Each structure stands twice: as structure tokens, then as C-alpha cells.
Amino acid sequence: MSNLPSEPEFQQAVNEIASTIEPFLAKNPEYRRAFEVVQIPERIIQFRVTWERDDGSIAVNRGYRVQFNSALGPYKGGLRLHPTVNLSVLKFLGFEQIFKNALTGLSMGGGKGGSDFDPKGKTDAEIRRFCYAFMLELSRHIGADTDIPAGDIGTGGREIGFLFGAYKRYQNEFSGILTGKGADWGGSFIRPEATGYGLVYYVTEMLRDLDNTDWQGKRVLISGAGNVAQYAALKVIELGGHVLTLSDSTGALVAKDATGFTPADIAAIADIKLRREPLTTLQSEGRFEWHAGARPWTLVEKADVALPSATQNEVSADEAKALIAAGVRYVAEGSNMGCTQEAIDIFESTRSGVASLSSSQGVCYYAPGKAANCGGVAVSGLEMGQNSQRLKWSSEEVDQKLKNIMVTAYENCRDTAKAHVADSAVPSLVAGANIAGFKKVVDAMRDQGDWW
Template sequence: MSYTHSTVSEPEFEQAKSEIFNTLAPLFKKRPELENAFKVLAIPERIIQFRVTWEDDKGNCQVNNGFRVQFSSVLGPYKGGLRLHPSVNLSILKFLGFEQIFKNALTGLHMGGGKGGSDFDPKGKSDSEIRRFCVSFMRELSRHIGQDTDVPAGDIGVGGREVGFLFGAYKQIRNEWVGVLTGKGYDFGGSKIRPEATGYGCVYYAEEMIRHARGEDFKGKRVVISGAGNVAQFAALKVIELGGVVCSLSDSKGALVATGDEGLSADFINEVAELKLKGGYLKDLSAPKGFKYEEGARPWKLVSKVDVALPSATQNELDKEDAEALLAAGCGFVAEGANMPSTLEAIEVFEASRKDKGAKGVWYGPGKAANCGGVAVSGLEMAQNSARLQWTEEEVDQKLKDIMVNCFNQCLETAQEFAAEGELPSLVSGANISGFTKVVNAAAAQGDVWF
């Protein structure tokens, strides 16, 4: 049995399976009986697909596809976001849900893995249209979720507004107030720093990589960030807080990149946040001093000196040529803020650099580890809802940092255990083996697999 990346009907899902399976080879060598367990876990426990009809502002009937992939519940209730975007299909949701299983396992919290959403596009829609869509979507989804069954959250196209509408619809349909969604407003059960969590967590993970590899921190480090949404914004703000220099942001229209030594300011990042809330693009802002805007570009090849890269936009945004450009620019650390932003070929470049250059090669932190901070704080929100209490910002931030430090250490220790003699540990292998082992052992204990 083997998985290779190919152009099939579910390319994103096949890519995710291939990436995970290939890095589990050292585990399968020691425990070959687990190879068949991978085949079992790669099939979702349940896939729900349904029709969503809603009324636009002109009174017309509109229709979209709705999905929920309930992948694995051996560690806890299904947990994973809802995505609203025209690109949403089962391949993307299965890839995201599969990754979510192992990502959630790395947090150390009791959460299974799932993902869902719709090909509905919230861009250009009025608040009323989005509310009507959310009510219709939840009318069917509410049959399949619950605080002890499946707890969705936000994702691309689903922010605080959408989560509020979905939560309100669930409460009306079921006539109960329970923590069935995370990412809620603070006044009705949300958690402090939930919006910041993925970006902050990614930086905390990268900080541990830097500290372990070089005994340094973010001070003075030149950091290239892709994306301009929630994850990228808060990653940038945390980098600035820790003394780093933010050299780029990007969106679907182009990239804003540094031309010299200056970095973006926290004030400018806040301007970007306001712009994105209004549906704008980076090209709508005047480039600050020391920066230029490149139409239709990604930032990876455009910054001449790079210490750290945080891809935080979307899947497959960083390819082999981009990875080689980052190496040429001196990049020593890559931590993924997005889900699967690096192609398999790019990952191979990063991993090969450690074999060629040793400690001077790239330390690569895969998304399932580096960006698990968002779902970690979602898990903390579930705990707060169950106890009917709320922790302070400082309490949640410290718990988040502890989770990310523990996640890094878990990945590193597992990577060291399974590294071949003379090879440096791979955090990709460490993350995948650690997460998979935890899930497969729980599945075996519950009779879902046997070997």
C-alpha cells in the first residue's frame, strides 16, 4: 500500500494522505501492523451532504451545497471549522478534516476531527442575505451536531458575524443554550483571544523552533508572512510585539513587500484589519515607506533577506520555486499558519536542506502542529462553556502558549525517536507520527481498528 500525489477526483485529499503516509514510514517499519490502520482512519466515519436554499434581497430563491465531514471521534467530539467559499468541495473538506484529526490530537485536548461548509460566497452579500443563508444552513446541520457530538467553528468566510447567526439559529431550532459552536462573541460564551489564537500560536511554535535550533528569539528577525486575514494579522502583531520585522502581507490580488530594512507597523496592520472587514484588498491602501505593492504576486520571491517565513493564506500557496527562493534568501525557519500551504515539492526542498546543510538548513513546522493554536483555544472555549465560566485574556494566552510549547516538544521528541542514525529530526515526521499514534491507539482501545 502506498500513496503518491496524483491528479485524481479528490486531489487535495490525496495530497494530504500522501504527505502523512509517507512521513509515517519509520513508524510502519517498527510497527507494520499499523499500515492497515491508516487505511481505516483515512475513511471518514460519516459524510453529510445537503441542499441549502435561501432567499436573496430581491426575493429570489438561491441554492448551495452544504457539507459536514465527521472524520474521527475517538479522542472527543468532532471538531473543525465551517468554510464558506466558492471553492468548497468534498476533496477540500476531506483534506481539512483528515488533517484536523491529528492537529487536534497534538493539542492534548479531547477533540476529534471534522470539517464542513458550503460553496456559498459571502463576499458581496448583505448582512440579511448572510443571516438567511446561515439559518437555512443550520436548519439541516443542527440535526447532526451538538456539544458532545460535533462542535463546529469558523474558517474562511466564517467569522464572528456568521458564527453569531449560526449559533442563534441553532438555539432557536433546538431551544437550548449549549456550547455547540466556538468562536462566539465573548458576551454569549466566547473565549478571550480566540480571534488571535491561530496567529499567536503559530508565532509561539516558531519561537520554540528558533530557541531550540539557535538559542535565539524573534528580536531582529526578518519575517515574511503571506495572507492578510485573521491569521496573518495576528501573527504579524505578535511578531512585532516580540521584536521581529514584518516584511510582507498578501492577498488574492497581490503582495505588499519590503524593499529595505523597515518592517510594517502595528498601526498599519490594524488598518489592514479594518480594510478586510469591509471586503477590501491591500491594493486599496497606500504602501507604507519602504514597501511596494506587486500586483498578482506572492511574497516568497520578493524579499531578498528572510529569517522566518509564516505562510498564512491558503493551501498550496508555496511551491518548489518559492521554497528555493526562501532558501536563497537565508530563511532558516518556516511555520505554517494556514492548512497545507506548502506543496509536497516545497516540503521536500525544506527537508532536503537539513540533510545538505545540517543545522543551517530549514526547520519546517507543518500546519497541523504550527497552526493548532486556533483549535486549541476553541477547545478551551468548550471547557469554559461546560463550566459556565470565562477565563481572562492572560489566562487563555498562557494556556495557549503552554499548549504550543508542549506541541513543539512532543513533535521534536517523537522526531528524535524515529530519526535515522545520523539524520537531523524532522518536525513533519514528528508531528504526523505523534498525532497518528495517539489516534490509532485510542481507536484500537475502542474497537474501531484491530491488529
């Protein structure tokens, strides 16, 4: 196992997978060498990005692309634009992306990239100049059959448009080089909604398996207020659930009554986030309480489902205990590595000693981000397929394919856990996801001669 104290996020991701695939490695010791190999990226590209501010001064940022693993297909993963971006964060995200992409069943490898550039407070002209400068270097290392980036935190439709325009100008070709493109120039229907919708489709299967229930009347806590949180909230509401919380980096909004947020509230929040304003600007006639600097997990006395959908490590051990005390039965990550390892251990411990699903009261069923939020990259993969065929599928077609992918991913995680981690009648979805993704990737690597 790697030991990289200067890369804490990456080390956490490696440790989380190592701890859960151990039962598989104990039975199949020949795979231990493969785990050592898969931790090392195939390629890391780091470069300088210089761009011009509106006042004519020159700014400089760091740019990165971690091309982690191409055993299953071209590198696939987002570009994050945020001041916290560094190599540890991108290696963690790229490492998770390998196994997430494997769980979709599509032909995609794993990668991640981005820059410590902060789009907040920048004009459209400044963002365009940064994107053109960033793509000037990145365009040398990507291609429709090599590496297909996508959006991520700080990289929305505007940034994807600028990046695509820059690539087209530099390379003189119109290709499916990025996903998350505009609907009129190669983008797929349902791509903005995909991660949030897919998260809800995944949890739908968890609800059915554990309690033979659905979303009707469920009290749902969601963190974040970006695309993932917005569309997860809309789908929960559509299916009969009540969304009680949303949040951003400055605090959390909590509904004062049991009906929670409405689609109109979500639309207003989407407009607020588009303007890059805080949630405090939401006009709600006093229907919500604002908790400055807080996360949602300790603010509601009773809830059924928690969907962390903001950023990594947003649920701590104490918050995990608070969720269980509030009656939460289901936790699924819309964000990547949304729970700390200590929080995951607490959720997983509730499965201990459960002999049958009928005696599962008190279990908090946990799903990791690499499985529960793989809907976004799944529809990116579908966008790649449409681009290759010069086709555009309808919203209904893409949505049905997304549902099928999420159901299959859940069943793969559940069944793999039952086969390899027989510690409870309630399967460990985190172990199932890690073992299923790991085995698929490293078997392909062995076939291609990367280890033997």
C-alpha cells in the same frame, strides 16, 4: 493507501502523512491496517441549502459536514464558506484536523464542513438568511457532545453569530455548540488571536532549539491578511521582529524599509479586510510596494522566517528554493497544508547529513500546519471547557494555557521525530507531528474496537 484522483487535495494530505510515518510503520507493521481505516471518514453529510436573495430570488448552494474521527472526543473543526469548497477540500482539512487536534492534548476528534457559498458581495441580510438555511439542516447532526463546529475562511464573528442564533432558535437551547462565539455569549478571550499567536509561540521554540536565538531583529515574511496573518504579525512585532510582507488573493504588499509593518498598519489592514476590500486600499504614504498577482516568497532578497498563512499549496518548489536562497532558516505553516509536497521535500532535504546542531548552518527548519497552527483549535477546545463549566477565564489565563499547549506540541513533535526518524541531528517536525498525532488517534481507535 487510498487512490482518489478526483480528490487531489485529500490525496495529497494522505500521501504526505503516508510518506512521513513510513519509518514508524516499518517498525510497527500492525499499524498499517490502522492507517487504512483512519483514512475513511466515520460519516459524511451533504445537503442542499436554499436561501433568498434581497431581490426575492432563490439561490442554492451545497452544504457539507465531514465527521471524520471521534476517537479522542466530539468532532471538532471549522466551517469554510468559499466558492472553492468541495468534498476533496473538506476531506483534506478534516483529515489534517484529526491529527492537529490530537497534538493539542485536548479531548477533540476531527471534522470539517462548510459550503460553496461566497460571503463576498453579499449583504448582511443575505448572509443571515444563508446561515439560517444552512443551520436548519446542520443542526440535526451536531451537538455539544457530538460535533462542535468553528469558524474558518469566510466564517467570521458575524457568521458564527448568525449560525449560533439559528441553532438556538431551532433547538431551543443555549449550549456551547459553536466556538469562536462573541465574548458576551460564551466566547473565549484570545480566540481570534489564537492561531496567529500560537504559530509564533511554536516558532519561538524552533528558534531556540536550532540557533539559540529569539525574534529580535528577525526579518519575517507572512502571506495572507486575515486573522492568522494579522495576529501572527502583531505578535512578531511585539517580540522584536520585522514583518516585511502581507498579501491577499490579488497580490502582495512588501515593505520598502527594514522596519516593515507597524501595529497601526495591521489595524488598518484588519479594517480593510472587515470591509472585504483589497489590500491596495491601504493608505501607507508610499512605504510599501504592491505586486499584483504575486505571493511574497520571491519578492524579498533577505529574510529569516517565512509564515505561510493564507491557504493550501501557497508555497511551490521554486518558491521554496527562493526562500532558501534568501537565507530563510524557518518555515512554519499558519495555513493548512500551505506548502506543496515538492516544497516540503526541498525544506526537509536541507536537514540531510547534519551531524550536530552546531553544524546546522544552511538548514531550513520546517513545521507543518497541523502542529504550528493548532493554537486556534486549542483555544476552541478551551472555549468548550469554559462553556461546560459556565466559566470565563481571563485573557492572561487563556494566553498562558495557549503558550503551554504550543510548547508541549513542539516538544512532542521534536521528541517523537528523534525517537522514530534518526536521519539527522535536526529533527523532522513534519514526521514527528504525523507520527505523534497518528499513533495517539489510532491507539484510541484500537482500544475502542475500530481496528485490531
